[in-house]
Amino acid sequence: xxxxxxxxxxxxxxxxxxxxxxxxxxxxxxxxxxxxxxxxxxxxxxxxxxxxxxxxxxxxxxxxxxxxxxxxxxxxxxxxxxxxxxxxxxxxxxxxxxxxxxxxxxxxxxxxxxxxxxxxxxxxxxxxxxxxxxxxxxxxxxxxxxxxxxxxxxxxxxxxxxxxxxxxxxxxxxxxxxxxxxxxxxxxxxxxxxxxxxxxxxxxxxxxxxxxxxxxxxxxxxxxxxxxxxx
Amino acid sequence: xxxxxxxxxxxxxxxxxxxxxxxxxxxxxxxxxxxxxxxxxxxxxxxxxxxxxxxxxxxxxxxxxxxxxxxxxxxxxxxxxxxxxxxxxxxxxxxxxxxxxxxxxxxxxxxxxxxxxxxxxxxxxxxxxxxxxxxxxxxxxxxxxxxxxxxxxxxxxxxxxxxxxxxxxxxxxxxxxxxxxxxxxxxxxxxxxxxxxxxxxxxxxxxxxxxxxxxxxxxxxxxxxxxxxxxxxxxxxxxxxxxxxxxxxxxxxxxxxxxxxxxxxxxxxxxxxxxxxxxxxxxxxxxxxxx
Numbered sequence: 001x002x003x004x005x006x007x008x009x010x011x012x013x014x015x016x017x018x019x020x021x022x023x024x025x026x027x028x029x030x031x032x033x034x035x036x037x038x039x040x041x042x043x044x045x046x047x048x049x050x051x052x053x054x055x056x057x058x059x060x061x062x063x064x065x066x067x068x069x070x071x072x073x074x075x076x077x078x079x080x081x082x083x084x085x086x087x088x089x090x091x092x093x094x095x096x097x098x099x100x101x102x103x104x105x106x107x108x109x110x111x112x113x114x115x116x117x118x119x120x121x122x123x124x125x126x127x128x129x130x131x132x133x134x135x136x137x138x139x140x141x142x143x144x145x146x147x148x149x150x151x152x153x154x155x156x157x158x159x160x161x162x163x164x165x166x167x168x169x170x171x172x173x174x175x176x177x178x179x180x181x182x183x184x185x186x187x188x189x190x191x192x193x194x195x196x197x198x199x200x201x202x203x204x205x206x207x208x209x210x211x212x213x214x215x216x217x218x219x220x221x222x223x224x225x226x227x228x229x230x231x
Numbered sequence: 232x233x234x235x236x237x238x239x240x241x242x243x244x245x246x247x248x249x250x251x252x253x254x255x256x257x258x259x260x261x262x263x264x265x266x267x268x269x270x271x272x273x274x275x276x277x278x279x280x281x282x283x284x285x286x287x288x289x290x291x292x293x294x295x296x297x298x299x300x301x302x303x304x305x306x307x308x309x310x311x312x313x314x315x316x317x318x319x320x321x322x323x324x325x326x327x328x329x330x331x332x333x334x335x336x337x338x339x340x341x342x343x344x345x346x347x348x349x350x351x352x353x354x355x356x357x358x359x360x361x362x363x364x365x366x367x368x369x370x371x372x373x374x375x376x377x378x379x380x381x382x383x384x385x386x387x388x389x390x391x392x393x394x395x396x397x398x399x400x401x402x403x404x405x406x407x408x409x410x411x412x413x414x415x416x417x418x419x420x421x422x423x424x425x426x427x428x429x430x431x432x433x434x435x436x437x438x439x440x441x442x443x444x445x446x447x448x449x450x451x452x453x454x455x456x457x458x459x460x461x462x463x464x465x466x467x468x469x470x471x472x473x474x475x476x477x478x479x480x481x482x483x484x485x486x487x488x489x490x491x492x493x494x495x496x497x498x499x500x501x502x503x504x505x506x507x508x509x510x511x512x513x514x515x516x517x518x519x520x521x522x
Binding site: 048073074075076077078082088089090092101102104105106107149153 | 443
């Protein structure tokens with residue numbers, strides 16, 4: 001599903017990621033851990049084509065990112081669902097409209113679209129708020145809308161950037177249950193987090209630990225010494 | 232595909248409801264720029280009309296040969312009298328001409344001693360007023376040729392001032408007016424284009440989210456294009472409406488002695504060109520705003 005080899009990325013003279021290597025098979029769950037600024041978000045942004053890959057190789061859902069042309073980015077994003085810490089939903093649109101957006105861009109006919117949107121909204125426990133404007137929802141509800149939008153297309157891979165970062169413990173656990181449910185259906189997930197509770201919620205998940213843009217630990221195996229000076 | 236385009240167009244229009252203030256302010260800006268451009272066009276149009284009107288006024292002094300019979304000359308005066316666009320004809324017999332000459336010279340002009348051997352020929356002073364729509368290229372020269380070709384006519388003089396003025400206006404038109412219109416077009420493009428682009432900042436989140444869920448560029452741009460077109464159309468229509476109100480209020484403000492200039496409204500084709508240009512610029516700006 002994901003294959004990353006010798007991936008590096010820099011912002012000007014500052015290395016954000018350096019020589020990253022890992023792979024993720026179909027149906028696997030991978031946590032990206034590390035402190036703020038470790039490179040988790042940059043890695044996710046590279047994987048969904050928000051940043052151009054300039055050094056190294058990466059393949060995501062069959063798309064070779066090192067050869068990805070701008071016109072192919074929408075194709076990649078139709079195979080990958082993305083969830084953000086700040087939700088990225090439209091506050092002046094209803095729950096239904098926000099979720100339906102992901103299918104509308106694919107040109108899906110209205111009738112199957114409505115069925116699928118209603119089903120995912122029901123699965124998220126938001127069926128009574130289908131036509132409520134998102135600005136009137138709580139933070140947890142808004143994040144469920146964002147997750148629903150990323151999952152309504154049945155993506156092969158979900159990239160989640162600290163999706164529970166702003167939520168309390170109960171809500172975090174509830175959302176992790178939703179992610180686990182999709183994971184059991186075979187969806188691959190890469191989730192950035194620095195929360196211990198989130199890591200403990202999926203005990204069989206793999207963990208890739210980043211520090212200052214480098215992989216220091218992968219699946220419990222030390223790749224390099226922690227706190228090592230960055231070249 | 233067609234259905235999807237209709238849906239996207241509908242979404243572009245529905246955005247007026249979602250971001251009413253941003254759209255309203257953009258509309259006002261588009262209307263104001265249209266009004267400003269309209270004022271300049273209106274001025275050019277009225278200067279043009281005024282000059283065209285005066286350049287159509289031309290006088291010819293016609294002299295007949297001395298051997299031309301009075302009957303022939305009388306017939307030709309009548310013939311000239313029926314010519315199109317003739318405003319006035321004043322015929323002079325040799326005696327009339329002598330009196331006119333004496334009156335012009337005042338006390339020193341006593342030509343009574345020339346009464347028996349008057350050297351002046353039959354002549355006529357004609358004034359033509361050709362309206363702007365009938366002023367084809369070379370119309371004054373055609374008139375001159377026609378008069379010269381009349382039987383018994385020795386020579387025809389005409390006042391070249393009006394024709395020179397017309398020629399001068401053409402030179403000014405080519406040298407100044409078109410660059411002004413080009414400059415105006417650029418101002419409209421910059422002001423309207425940047426206003427529309429600024430208004431799209433309110434929709435940056437939507438554009439980003441659509442892109443994140445895999446929308447192709449045309450899908451993102453279509454509602455913006457529709458919205459931009461509607462803004463251009465409504466804004467330019469409002470601008471033209473305000474221009475019409477201003478023209479109505481100012482129509483007779485210069486219609487006083489000695490100017491007698493009536494301010495007329497733009498012709499329909501110029502109004503349509505103005506609205507079309509503003510709408511086109513708005514649509515293009517909306518399309519290129521998201522890249």
